Amino acid sequence: MSSFGIYQIGTVKIEQEACYIEIHQSYLSGLRHIENFSHIFVLWWISMRDNPQDRLQLLAYPPKLEKEIETGVFSCRSPSRPNPIGLTKVKLIKVENDRLYIDRIDAIDGTPVVDIKPYLPGDTTKVAELRLPEWFNHLKE
Numbered sequence: 001m002s003s004f005g006i007y008q009i010g011t012v013k014i015e016q017e018a019c020y021i022e023i024h025q026s027y028l029s030g031l032r033h034i035e036n037f038s039h040i041f042v043l044w045w046i047s048m049r050d051n052p053q054d055r056l057q058l059l060a061y062p063p064k065l066e067k068e069i070e071t072g073v074f075s076c077r078s079p080s081r082p083n084p085i086g087l088t089k090v091k092l093i094k095v096e097n098d099r100l101y102i103d104r105i106d107a108i109d110g111t112p113v114v115d116i117k118p119y120l121p122g123d124t125t126k127v128a129e130l131r132l133p134e135w136f137n138h139l140k141e
């Protein structure tokens with residue numbers, strides 16, 4: 001199996017009044033035109049789970065279910081996984097210099113950001129068309 005390198009392009013900043021991604025100076029030109037998008041995908045490094053034990057985990061119990069279901073980490077959003085990559089769709093509120101102000105993110109302050117991609121119409125699926133395991137059906141509501 002191959003392994004690949006990943007560069008940190010920015011950092012999640014959570015403040016009392018604001019939440020933003022601070023992009024490293026060397027990647028700023030990659031932001032050109034991003035202000036024209038209402039939503040973006042943020043890919044981040046689940047840094048506190050970047051250890052051999054968490055990266056060996058292949059089964060997890062999704063939280064907040066009525067009964068405990070053990071499922072594969074590729075079938076849920078467990079932060080413990082072989083490559084600790086977090087994915088969050090966020091609303092882009094404004095862009096100011098090296099800061100992308102966003103509505104919210106489920107990453108903690110200081111989390112490394114590894115990529116940003118625009119959210120496009122093709123990324124949307126009607127809820128009615130979604131097929132999910134029955135234990136995730138409550139997420140449709």
Ligand SMILES: C[S@@+](CC[C@H](N)C(=O)[O-])C[C@H]1O[C@@H](n2cnc3c(N)ncnc32)[C@H](O)[C@@H]1O
Pocket residue numbers: 045046047048049077078079085086087088106107108111112
């Ligand atoms: C369940 S993960 C899902 C992340 C992402 N939405 C996804 O689907 O890939 C989200 C949780 O990861 C935890 N978390 C956030 N930032 C983290 C970090 N830097 N290291 C480890 N855990 C983190 C928080 O407890 C948060 O609620």
